[in-house]
Amino acid sequence: MSLSLVQSRALLGLEAAPVTVEVHLSNGLPNFFLVGLADTEVKEARERVRSAILTSGLEFPSTRRITVNMAPADLPKDSGRYDLPIALGVLAATGQIDGDALAGHEFAGELSLSGQLRPVRGALATSLALHVAGSTARLVLPPGSAEEAALVPGARVVRARHLLDVVAQFQRGPGSLPSGEGWAVLSSRAPAAAARYPDLADVRGQAGARRALEIAAAGGHSLLMVGPPGAGKSMLAQRFAGLLPPMSVQEALESAAVASLDERFSIAQWAVRPTCAPHHSSSAVALVGGGSPPRPGEISLSHHGVLFLDELPEFPRAALEALREPLETGRITIARAARRCEFPARFQLVAAMNPCPCGWLGSGRSCRCTPEQVARYQGKLSGPLLDRIDLHVEVPALAPAELLDAPAGEPTAAVQARCEAAHARALRRQGHANSALQGEAIDAHAGASLAATGFLRNAAARLGWSGRATHRVLKVARTIADLADSTAVDVEHVAEAAQYRRALH
Incomplete structure (x- = not known):
């Protein structure tokens, strides 16, 4: 078969747009063309792919005209993440692996000249984008990148260490893919270690x-x-x-x-x-x-x-x-x-x-x-x-x-417990932190007493606060009340919040 299709992804911010790597072999003057708005790093994949295939003991069609198109053509492609898809496309087009078995898989990985797979950036972002989109594709990634991608719940991730590890799987045709040292199916599980911070x-x-x-x-x-x-x-x-x-x-x-x-x-x-x-x-x-x-x-x-x-x-x-x-x-x-x-x-x-x-x-x-x-x-x-x-x-x-x-001052654990309790009160009341209150939600959830509102009005007039500054003082007062486990915002809460609205000398 002289035409093969391999699926990959391009990173645009946190979005992972699908990219189809099309490899076509034809008669003519021997050459290796890369098209599809490829950056310099991607165009350099021609030499990495050629060397990786040859040093792995596989056949590279050096007497054929090779055209690699990365669709869609108007989507920018950068980094060495397309080395592995391009190499697999060449091998599928020459019949060395089963091109039909590649369906349902997406590949990313940079190739060394010896065929070893190197990590690529954005593996976790790619896996998260697939999860959000509801994709069931199996991601094949190098060591380091695969462990990142497997942190996403429900992710289907395979770690491959060498080009030959991938080739060995798809020479067997479609079906269940066995695990091994070079080809390992990773379980989707986040580490349970507790976060540590300075005290x-x-x-x-x-x-x-x-x-x-x-x-x-x-x-x-x-x-x-x-x-x-x-x-x-x-x-x-x-x-x-x-x-x-x-x-x-x-x-x-x-x-x-x-x-x-x-x-x-x-x-x-x-x-x-x-x-x-x-x-x-x-x-x-x-x-x-x-x-x-x-x-x-x-x-x-x-x-x-x-x-x-x-x-x-x-x-x-x-x-x-x-x-x-x-x-x-x-x-x-x-x-x-x-x-x-x-x-x-x-x-x-x-x-x-x-x-x-x-x-x-x-x-x-x-x-x-x-x-x-x-x-x-x-x-x-x-x-x-x-x-x-x-x-x-x-x-x-x-x-x-x-x-x-x-x-010694009060330890982080004690202060963090009070902060977490106050934050939980805000979540139960309005669904988000007090700093995110906007518009009518400020009046609805601030719960300021008449005396507190009068105090705030006088302070804003005397100190020349803007409307934004006045609302921010009220939101800080709401947080102070939450720390005190108070349902209403009272004068003492507004008075403390006003002290933190100082002007520079």
């Missing part, structure tokens, strides 16, 4: 900042910490993920799928909420995603986790302004001339900054900055961005005696 007990003092972290974790609120160098802002942020509720299976799958697109996922990190901390020199594309084809940025890699931006005013203005929409919607759309991709970006923002360029304003040490320098430094953060951050808290410098003599 909040390491933080001494800073009762106000610890309380703000607890509120932020319980209600899904964003947080800005302002304080001098060495006060503990980074230490607090690195322990924030441990206060969040445990990840559900669906959340773990979504987070891991995004990480697999950027080759950051490992089985050991299953169900561990990510904490991404990009450097302040990161560009807008690095933060929100982009490129061609589009790749996820730090906000998507922080999905269901924490995005920690240290030295917030030092980030490029364009990068910070790009965060405004994802903070509201939980998604980011990357639009290009030919394609648009949508990535999830439901993260919790934890940011830290110094009060002035030298860092010592209001700390008891001599500040070298002029009022104009302080205003210029703090002015790097736009009002619309600050308006979208729910909690603004000062982290003061600790005196040496307080730092050295203070007992």
Whole structure:
């Protein structure tokens, strides 16, 4: 048979579009053509496939004209994931394997020159996309990629180590595929290891900042910490993920799928909420995603986790302004001339900054900055961005005696239990975290008393809050009430929430 069809997948964001690899052999001048909007990495598959087939002791049709078409033709294809489908297509077209037996299977894998299969990025995202689409195809993947794909419930995944392992199966024709060392059918099962995070007990003092972290974790609120160098802002942020509720299976799958697109996922990190901390020199594309084809940025890699931006005013203005929409919607759309991709970006923002360029304003040490320098430094953060951050808290410098003599702080497990209980109350009441309340749902579920509403109205008028800021204070107050196991939002809850709506100096 001179024509064969092999099924594979192309990654476009978290979508895995089907790709049919068509291989045709014909008489004519010997050549190897690859068509179908293939990137340079895909076109280089010609040499990898040729060498892998020959070194495996199989026959390569070097005297024939080989045409490989990857349909649909207008879909971009990148990476070495098509090496294995192309090689199988060539072998099926030359009659060395049974082409009909390939039906019901989808293949992805990069070939070494010796025929060994190497992992490909996005295996878990591909498996999750198949699961969502209800596909019953069996995925054949290299070691490393297969274990990722098998984390999806109900996934049908086979691990193959070498090209010859795959060839041996399809030389036997259709039917049941036996398991072996080189060809192994993997069971769909997620690991049961408990997630581990740094302990909040390491933080001494800073009762106000610890309380703000607890509120932020319980209600899904964003947080800005302002304080001098060495006060503990980074230490607090690195322990924030441990206060969040445990990840559900669906959340773990979504987070891991995004990480697999950027080759950051490992089985050991299953169900561990990510904490991404990009450097302040990161560009807008690095933060929100982009490129061609589009790749996820730090906000998507922080999905269901924490995005920690240290030295917030030092980030490029364009990068910070790009965060405004994802903070509201939980998604980011990357639009290009030919394609648009949508990535999830439901993260919790934890940011830290110094009060002035030298860092010592209001700390008891001599500040070298002029009022104009302080205003210029703090002015790097736009009002619309600050308006979208729910909690603004000062982290003061600790005196040496307080730092050295203070007992260990409350451990993460105790604080996390309170946060999880408050989060569960919000889920029972409205189905999602308090930070996601919008429109009429705020009035319906906030449950503010008349006295609390009056207090909030007066505070908003005196402090000049915007409508967004006023609603955010009310949502923070709702979280504080949930932590106190209070059905109604009272004056003391609104008063505490208003303290976290500070203005920069």
